[in-house]
Amino acid sequence: MNQPVRLAMLGCGTVGAEVVRLLHEQSADLAARIGAPLEIAGIAVRRIGRDRGALPVDPALFTTDALGLIKRDDVDVVVEVVGGIEPARSWLVEALRAGKSVVTANKALLAEDGGALHDAAAEGGGDLYYEASVAGAIPLLRPLRESLHGDRITRVTGIVNGTTNFILSAMHATGAGFAEALEEATELGYAEADPTADVEGFDAAAKAAILASLAFHTRVGAADVHREGITEVTAADVASAKAMGCTIKLLCIAARSADGPGREAVSVRVHPAMIPLTHPLASVGDAFNAVFVEADAAGQLMFYGRGAGGAPTASAVLGDVVAVARNRLAGVRAASESAYADLRVRPMGEALTRYHISLDVADRPGVLEAVAGVFARHHVSIATVRQAPAGGGTGGDGGDAILVIVTHVAPDAALAATVRELHGLDIVRSVASVLRVEGGI
Amino acid sequence: MNQPVRLAMLGCGTVGAEVVRLLHEQSADLAARIGAPLEIAGIAVRRIGRDRGALPVDPALFTTDALGLIKRDDVDVVVEVVGGIEPARSWLVEALRAGKSVVTANKALLAEDGGALHDAAAEGGGDLYYEASVAGAIPLLRPLRESLHGDRITRVTGIVNGTTNFILSAMHATGAGFAEALEEATELGYAEADPTADVEGFDAAAKAAILASLAFHTRVGAADVHREGITEVTAADVASAKAMGCTIKLLCIAARSADGPGREAVSVRVHPAMIPLTHPLASVGDAFNAVFVEADAAGQLMFYGRGAGGAPTASAVLGDVVAVARNRLAGVRAASESAYADLRVRPMGEALTRYHISLDVADRPGVLEAVAGVFARHHVSIATVRQAPAGGGTGGDGGDAILVIVTHVAPDAALAATVRELHGLDIVRSVASVLRVEGGI
Structure with missing residues (x-):
């Protein structure tokens, strides 16, 4: 067996704790799949003393010095589950430039400044993986960035925010208005105390930017995404949709279309829309996510599963950890960012x-x-x-x-x-x- | 731009012709994604003179000498879309031992003797990719062999044969018996003149073996799969299912369960089964395929799309071609077969x-x-x-x-x-x- 691959964990909240738990539980399987054991070199947190339940990890591994941890020579892979733009961006750029591989679930950062991360990865020669940033456990980014690379994707339509899907599903089922449905979602733990990022579509817009970048080989940032939330969807709208044999979903839509002779452009947007009840996305209920992909040769594909939550997100993080650990052992890196097409992004x-x-x-x-x-x-x-x-x-x-x-x-x-x-x-x-x-x- | 990556095509039927067409149409995009152009070095066929329509390829590339083509030094990647056990096995073993990478859609061969191919790939150091062998265009094998490697898959339940799904969907919709529904499927081109491989479950069983091998890190062959077809499903069975709020699907099911203290075993089977109409697989109609995956951390995932047909299968083949071409340029190979778990396969x-x-x-x-x-x-x-x-x-x-x-x-x-x-x-x-x-x- 090879020398251990050593991980620096940045963050230990819901997702981080689940990653730690799975690393422990599945250690023998993960080692067999990688060809080397995984070891946690350290876990950077804001407060060391916080109660984290019975985590199967040496308490001495916790540190508040994230940057110091990242820079350690015995760290191979940095796993970031902190979220937010800063300090995550500085940390990951530092790690990537130093040649570490990075696994991150940080959709906001990738949408805001993914280019900086990709550039740093190219500079350092490490891998940048982020399957967990979109649609939680659903293996979606790897199919887009690998399986469908022999095809021409024309459109991606997704339900990528569980909170808003729960709310809209409730409005459809009961005829409730937005405020009432939001209240129910909050009570059941599907909506956060401040639901702005979800209900105003910011979360979905970040994911739309990531999906569009991969699908169209073009850098698309959060600022390129037209964004409308669901706060103005009324019970009357829902009734109107029902009368048409439809339901209302918050969709992220990324599509390519002709842009003059021999050129194409893409549009990327997040807004509520009516879809027929017969559409595969219509039956995606509760807080589930699903992404519908249309490609020239493959036709219509759909990927469905849990888009959020500690365990599903940790599953995606760990799948990436296995991949980058294997790559490090083999002394290789995965295909880097593919942005050669550089298509124009249309205004809404x-x-x-x-x-x-x-x-x-x-x-x-x-x-x-x-x-x-x-x-x-x-x-x-x-x-x-x-x-x-x-x-x-x-x-x-x-x-x-x-x-x-x-x-x-x-x-x-x-x-x-x-x-x-x-x-x-x-x-x-x-x-x-x-x-x-x-x-x- | 790098030197071209050169392909030997084995077979030029429905799928092969579509691969040739897409290689031509998408050549600029494929080259940009790979970092080198793809070139067809030769196409091995049984009869050179056959009318293949207006294929965008130099007729001089056709040859009946498959083995000679495979052995050529200027061939990097062998794409096999011939099907069947022999001579495909001998050809691919030869190619892999010689260090070529292989992309194949041959589910029967993989299920019959996948081990021989994996061993030959390990010996030669090339890649063996076979996304197109299961569920056509649906990116399924790569998620199983990569994305979910940080998780523990407990069960895979799939509709992986379009012909039988069309027949059972028709029986459910119209109350028709098997013979009548098969006749309709044949008329519409969903069933072949000799439908045995489909309706007796051989096709689904081969795919079940491939899925189980990947999901459970264990070599599972066609002979390990319990197989029942749909020829004995009666209109009364379908009515009975309907009365229970169910429908009947031909499912491939691979599941792990405890096998004494600290040990596990797997069962792999293909048979018709009742599932509730509320189950995500129940609404998979016509000739579509879908595979439902359950994993400890990820929870429930579903992959949906077209399981057969020239273009969807060619999409999967080309995705693999892009991956192995990239690997060759980078001088690396993908993770090899993962069969470390070596679980016992239960009798039915x-x-x-x-x-x-x-x-x-x-x-x-x-x-x-x-x-x-x-x-x-x-x-x-x-x-x-x-x-x-x-x-x-x-x-x-x-x-x-x-x-x-x-x-x-x-x-x-x-x-x-x-x-x-x-x-x-x-x-x-x-x-x-x-x-x-x-x-x-």
Whole structure:
């Protein structure tokens, strides 16, 4: 058996503690798979005295000096489960430049400044692995960065935030509003005390940036991702979706499309959208995650599993640890960042989307003509329109009617402009619901 | 840019032609991802003159001398899409021993004699990749052999044969019998003229052996897999499943369980089974494939996509080609076969299964007691029992009744013996349906 591969752990919260526990429990199997035992060289934490339960680890391994730990010559692999931009970035850049391999679950850092990490890894010659940063335990990044490298990925559509999926699933099941569903999620531990990162879509946007970078061989950062959360999704929106045989999910969508002759561009966005109940993503309930990948040759693929939680995330971290440990023993490194395509990232206004629009209108002749005229002026083509008297009247009596319109694909800016103009139309009493539509309604 | 990586193609049927097409179409992207262009050194076929449509390849590359092609010094990677045991085995062993890397889609060969290939790869120092051998385009083997290496997989349950899934889906949807559904599948091109390999479960059994080997770090061959096909699934079985809120799927199941103190064993089997409609595998329709993986830390994962067809299989082949080409450029090889655990493979009689049994019985007092006695004698515990008069009688009138029993988990041999004894019981008019049950009914 070879000399041990030695790990520096940065952080020992929920995920870190689970990594420590699994390293202990599975030590014989991990050693057999790697060809060398794994050893913890040290665990950097903010406070040494904190109660961490009965962790199977020598208490003398805890230190508050993360940088000192990283720099030690007997550390081969740095495992970062601290999260946040700083000091994680400085630590990992330091580690990578020094030739250590890094395994991280830090989606925010990768989305904010993944380039700095990739550059440091290239400089130092170590590996940078981050399977745990997106969709927890679901093996997703390795398939994207390896298995599908012989194919051309055209679109990635994912449910990558468990909190918002729990909330939207509850709203769909019970008809509850956002506030009520959030309260339930908080009580059950699915939402944090400050749920902003989840419900405003920041978490999903970071993951979207990581997925898009891998799928399209292009550096995409958090700032490139159009982001809308779910706080404005109403019970009426959900009812409207249901009436169409749909449900509402917070989706991250990364797609490529033509950008002039011989060129392509990508759009990367996170927003709530209606999808048909028959779509494989529609049945992803509770706090589960799933990512739907479309590629030229492979067709449609879906990856499904637990996107968060200590054990699932630790599983992904440890899979990466085994890979980088093997690479170190073999004296090799994995394929580095693939960003050769360097596609332009479109602003949201250019993204091709479809809208579902529900209007309260005056129920009189000429209404549809006026409304259709607005769409035509913005070059937005209507796919279906459904008109029904509001409140069960017989129609045409000057009362209210509801007009439900689903468009064809158009640039998002044209759709948004259409909605703005509809708001100002005399005969439109109110715009009851506006939702983007995905998945072929 | 580096020197080209040169491929020898063995076979140019549906999959091979698609590989050639994609190599041409994606050549710039593939070269960028690998760091070197891919070139076809030659294509071995049985008949050179055959019409292969407009393949974007120099006709001079075709040869009938496969072995001569493999041995050429300018061949780095051998891509085998011929199928079958011989001559594929001799060719690939020759190639691997000579230090070439091999990418193959040949599930039958891997299940029959994967050990010979792994040994030859270890001897020659090249890579052996076979993502396309199971579940077509779905990136499944790489997650098993890499991403989940930090975890302990406990069970793999898969729908890995599209033909039988199409047939069973049709039987569920329309109430058709097996023969009628097979006819439809043949007409639509989902079943081959001789459907034996599919409907008798040979194809699924080969894939089960490959999956079990990877999941449990143990060599499992086709001969270790208990195999039952779907030819004996009746419309009555399907109706019976539906009445329980279930559907019938041909599942491949590989599971580990305790085998005495401190030891484990695995069971690997392919057979039709009832699963609840709420199980994620239940909604896998048509000719799609999906594999459900359970691991200690990761929890439940599912991989879904197209399991067959030229383009999806070619996508998997090319993903492997990119990986082995990169490895050759870097002068490294991927982790070799992991078979250290060497777990015992149980005979089917030892596998822990559950049965759903539907009996036509005489409707008189004491029947349930007699039936329950048979289960008790074989130490089989009953989970639920439902009794209903047949044909809508009021019960207890000496007519017929239907008794539907679902057991708890027991060794398959005990369950089989129970069914045999029930057949001989006076008060049992007939055993209407016997099905194994999976997925927590």
